[in-house]
Amino acid sequence: MDPMTKVPAPARRNFLKEALAGVLGFVITVIPGLAGLAVFLDPLKRQGNAGGRLVRVASLGAIPADGTPAKFAVVAEKIDAWNKFSEIPIGAVYLRRAGAGKIVALNVICPHAGCFVTLQKSGKDFLCPCHDSKFDLDGAITSPGSPSPRGLDTMEVEVRQDEVWVRFQSFQRGKKDKVPS
Amino acid sequence: MKALLNWLDERTGCKKLVHEALYENIPGGARWRYVWGSTLTFALFIQFVTGMVLWMAYAPSAQTAWESVYYIQHEMWGGWFLRGLHHYTAQAMTVLLVLHLMQVVIDGAYKAPREVNFWFGVGLLFLVLGLSLTGYLLPWDQKGFWATNVATSIAAITPVAGPAVQKLIVGGSDYGHHTLTRFFALHAGVLPACVIALLAGHIYLFRRHGITAKQPRRKADAAFWPDQVLMDAVACLAVLATILLLVIRNRGAELGAPADPSEQYSAARPEWYFLFLFQFLKYFPRGTEVLGAIVIPGLLTALIIAMPFIGRWKLGHRFNLGLLFSMVAGAGLLTYIAVVEDSKKPEYLESVKAAHWEAERVKVLAKSPSGIPAMGAASLLRADPMTRGPKLFAKHCASCHRHGGGDGMGNPVADPVTAADLKGFASREWIAGMLDPARIASPHYFGGTKFKEGKMVRFVNRDVAKYDDENKEKLKKVVLALSAEAALPAQRTADQQDAVAISEGKKLISSDEMRCTECHAFGKADEDATAPDLTGYGSRQWLIDFISDPAHSKFYGSRNDRMPSYGRDKVIEPQAVELLADWLREDYYLPPAAR
Structure with missing residues (x-):
């Protein structure tokens, strides 16, 4: 067959x-x-950093006296899957003096789509290079056509003697409210 | 639903395809002997599924390969199970390949017109062996590292192209990042792609020629579905059950200690199905290895490939059968000899035991709060006193000293005891023993040294031996105080509890009454001291200084017996002296449960 x-x-x-x-x-x-x-x-099952963590970011003297923001790397301990790093960059912040002894910390990540916002040459506002959103020095949106749902994320700052500590935290992008990610 | 199927069928012809797949004719009906090809396809399916997910978590580089596999094995959901499934299915495939080959040869399925399909099958056999060989290295543990080293060194003895071939496989002249990236690309990319291509051809040709029916046909012809499918499914289930049994019994696949080119690993063996080659090579004296590794295996492979032609001759089929059976039996015999020989070698068995210990230890260290550093997990073991201490002790100290009667690694020592047994050094128990007239002159303390008749032994034997109850109480406090100088981690709580007795003991050591400071310094510098300084006795720094230079005026000075000045003369590196001191003081990480 x-x-x-x-x-x-x-x-x-x-x-x-x-x-x-x-x-x-x-x-x-x-x-x-x-x-x-x-x-x-x-x-x-892996947990993010919901509450944020207090990280020493800079000494007070490193922040310009004239109120211009300055960018600082946030270096901290990090567990990356199998590795444990005692000091590794986990992000960056803009720090600015806002009047008597007050320091404002802004996360450099644009809340719209996660691009790294840059300080304009004028030193008067921030620009997100991806969708041209503009933010003022407090992080509020200034460009009418901005697609960002909220201003830049502020974070809690503590000044201990001459050291600036920031409760570093990331928030979900694309949402109107700050939801820790 | 039916409308949707019709719509799809009009555009793809899927109904015909399914029909062809299911209603393949099987002359003589379904039989159990036809299941092997299906079980292999099923095993391959498991390997693809499990392999893809393992791929998502695996990082091929010298500092991340072991670490990522550790993470899969011990941290990820069901990771041990997934890895175990991949590991034991690989082994099952080798067994199934041999069974399939035997069935094909016995039934004469290799003969015309099925020659090309037979060669596809032989090609698949070698591809699967290649997958095993490349996969064995990927966890980058001691076992895979050293065993694969042997395999690639063998590749290098191939005439003419050998050294170049080895460099291409290894990705340079040394094992490193590129060895892993290349092995991984072969294992997860090149070889699977070749397997798919050959398997497609294999199944196409099998369908073209149909099954080689076993004569005589027992029953009427039948379709593949459902009888043969059911038999295939039952066989696959049996294969899967066997694999699951192994996975669960052994808690997944073994993961040894991370690869370390500076650490010996005498237990290096290839995976069990390559043991016969390993054993076979042993019969080839120096200079003739190429015969055993390349020429003879090559000739036998050529004979297998030539089977369809040999089979045409009158006695050809019988020759093929005989050849295959003797090869399988020979491989079985060689494997058996290899296993028996190993089981009789004490060094091999010791090495396997040590390897298991290190594999467990590195797991404990990786789980410790300090975790795995960027340097990789091998650095954890290199910096671990509990791992390195015994090895250093066995190498430098055990020819005179003992540790719990042995060489530190738990092995007996042939040399006579000529220095103290340092297990529990500076602990209360150890110091109490030294101040015990019955024990001080025993080999456990000064018995083997020139201090056997020294002042300390004389003092203990004459004075301490005559102590009344009051003095005995004082001596106990001296023991507590002296041992507290060491600040041993194991005695931390006890030292805190006995703080009062310890401070009284300290005063007693300094007092003239106990006579310690006649020879020893304690608490302050003493230029006239003729015996080791008791300040910080047995503490980390004291012990490091002592090992570095026992002939220092702070210790034995010119009275030093035979102990070399390991640190001063740079015999042992400073870091190793520290490891030794930490190990003797039992100052190393232990998980909370073991404390």
């Missing part, structure tokens, strides 16, 4: 066999699938 000839399905179907073959086929494929799925979903 020519091996390429296809035999027709038998007239009397054996449902028990068909069901069993189907169930077994399902079981054997689903087990490795589930094992893979569990590991794939593992990132869901």
